[in-house]
Amino acid sequence: MKGIDPRLNADVLFALRDMGHGDVLILADTNFPSGSIARETVLGDLLRMDNLTSAQAAEAVLSVLPLDTFVDDFAGRMEIVGAPDEIPPVQSEVQAAIDAAEGTPRPMVSIERFAFYDMAREAYAVIQTGERRFYGCFMFRKGVIPPEA
Numbered sequence: 001m002k003g004i005d006p007r008l009n010a011d012v013l014f015a016l017r018d019m020g021h022g023d024v025l026i027l028a029d030t031n032f033p034s035g036s037i038a039r040e041t042v043l044g045d046l047l048r049m050d051n052l053t054s055a056q057a058a059e060a061v062l063s064v065l066p067l068d069t070f071v072d073d074f075a076g077r078m079e080i081v082g083a084p085d086e087i088p089p090v091q092s093e094v095q096a097a098i099d100a101a102e103g104t105p106r107p108m109v110s111i112e113r114f115a116f117y118d119m120a121r122e123a124y125a126v127i128q129t130g131e132r133r134f135y136g137c138f139m140f141r142k143g144v145i146p147p148e149a
Contacts, residue, residue: 007060012047015125016065019142023124025065027057029090029136034128037117043125050129054136055093057129062101066143075108076139078116085110090133111139 004013019025023042028034038046049057068074075098077091087095091108099105111119119139120126129136 005060005063007049007052007056008064009049011045012049012061012127013064015043015047016061018043019065019124021142021144022068023142024119024122025061025140025142026120026123026126027054027061027094027138027140028120028126028128029054029131029133030128031132031134032126032128032137033117034126037120038126040121041123041125047125047127049127052129052131053093054090054129054131054133054138055097057127057131058094058097058138058140059100061127061140062097065140066145067098067102067106068141068143070143071141073109073139074106074141074143076111076116076119077108078135078137079110079112080135081113084112088133088135090131090136094136094138108138
């Protein structure tokens with residue numbers, strides 16, 4: 001298909017298209033309990049983007065998924081336990097992908113680890129990436145695509 005990032009597989013594209021305004025997507029690293037948490041989501045199945053870093057997966061997802069412009073928690077990162085204000089490289093890379101997709105800097109909110117797990121259980125879907133660095137877990141809230149002028 002033309003114009004579709006080849007890193008997006010059919011299952012991921014289906015889920016992204018099926019989501020509505022305000023629905024939450026979780027992008028998880030390889031250490032996240034993705035399988036068990038995904039079974040509790042709206043979709044109920046784990047989606048995979050293996051062999052991609054969190055930033056590569058975020059880039060691909062954000063090429064088709066608009067982020068919510070009506071809320072402050074349009075995107076979030078899992079806080080580092082004991083160092084909630086620390087931003088590791090994996091999170092800086094995803095922030096750069098968000099900024100590029102948005103066209104302007106918009107910082108993610110930080111989400112405490114167990115609050116992140118709770119949010120993930122109520123999400124629309126979980127995508128597990130091949131990210132092996134710690135704290136490569138993110139939340140994206142779907143926005144809207146405005147009508148053409």
